[in-house]
Amino acid sequence: xxxxxxxxxxxxxxxxxxxxxxxxxxxxxxxxxxxxxxxxxxxxxxxxxxxxxxxxxxxxxxxxxxxxxxxxxxxxxxxxxxx
Amino acid sequence: xxxxxxxxxxxxxxxxxxxxxxxxxxxxxxxxxxxxxxxxxxxxxxxxxxxxxxxxxxxxxxxxxxxxxxxxxxxxxxxxxxxxxxxxxxxxxxxxxxxxxxxxxxxxxxxxxxxxxxxxxxxxxxxxxxxxxxxxxxxxxxxxxxxxx
Numbered sequence: 410x411x412x413x414x415x416x417x418x419x420x421x422x423x424x425x426x427x428x429x430x431x432x433x434x435x436x437x438x439x440x441x442x443x444x445x446x447x448x449x450x451x452x453x454x455x456x457x458x459x460x461x462x463x464x465x466x467x468x469x470x471x472x473x474x475x476x477x478x479x480x481x482x483x484x485x486x487x488x489x490x491x492x
Numbered sequence: 493x494x495x496x497x498x499x500x501x502x503x504x505x506x507x508x509x510x511x512x513x514x515x516x517x518x519x520x521x522x523x524x525x526x527x528x529x530x531x532x533x534x535x536x537x538x539x540x541x542x543x544x545x546x547x548x549x550x551x552x553x554x555x556x557x558x559x560x561x562x563x564x565x566x567x568x569x570x571x572x573x574x575x576x577x578x579x580x581x582x583x584x585x586x587x588x589x590x591x592x593x594x595x596x597x598x599x600x601x602x603x604x605x606x607x608x609x610x611x612x613x614x615x616x617x618x619x620x621x622x623x624x625x626x627x628x629x630x631x632x633x634x635x636x637x638x639x640x641x
Binding site for chain 2: 413415416417465468469470484486487488489490491492
């Protein structure tokens, strides 16, 4: 699975993108967030406040109960501020 | 048409091209977003716009398609810049062309409102206090909600 991080999520995690194998017991975005938070302090800090983290799966905005598989592209980012 | 680019653009030229050769167009409406030199009480010296290549184009195309489904439009154009920008510089351009003004005005307003809450761009402002990510405004969400009626 390809995972991307943008804006301050990239800064806090120290990662812009990575390829990872989805743990077998992770089936949705919320599960992935819980797993990522357990990696290290940077990830824990980045995902500390779920209310300010948005997610896209295969480049479409989704909610955290969205199902995911190893073939998906998942991106985490703050609420958008373009325009 | 949509374009995501680092370079500036020429609004006059873009508007001219939008309606060129189509004499069924009776009105063209446009919006240009500029970098302000202030945020709250502080002053801003520069801004960096980050985006999600791939998803940005996908979202802008979806927004444009939605506008064409809602209004009788002959042509639309969305240009959004990324990278380093300074106060006064153009960030975004939205233009709509239609036989009648009402569709052009409404679609232009709709496009900029939707773009602000759906297109994956993030602004980081530079000031004398350092750099700071801009927080999303609830007023932007409200502006998008208005079009859900």
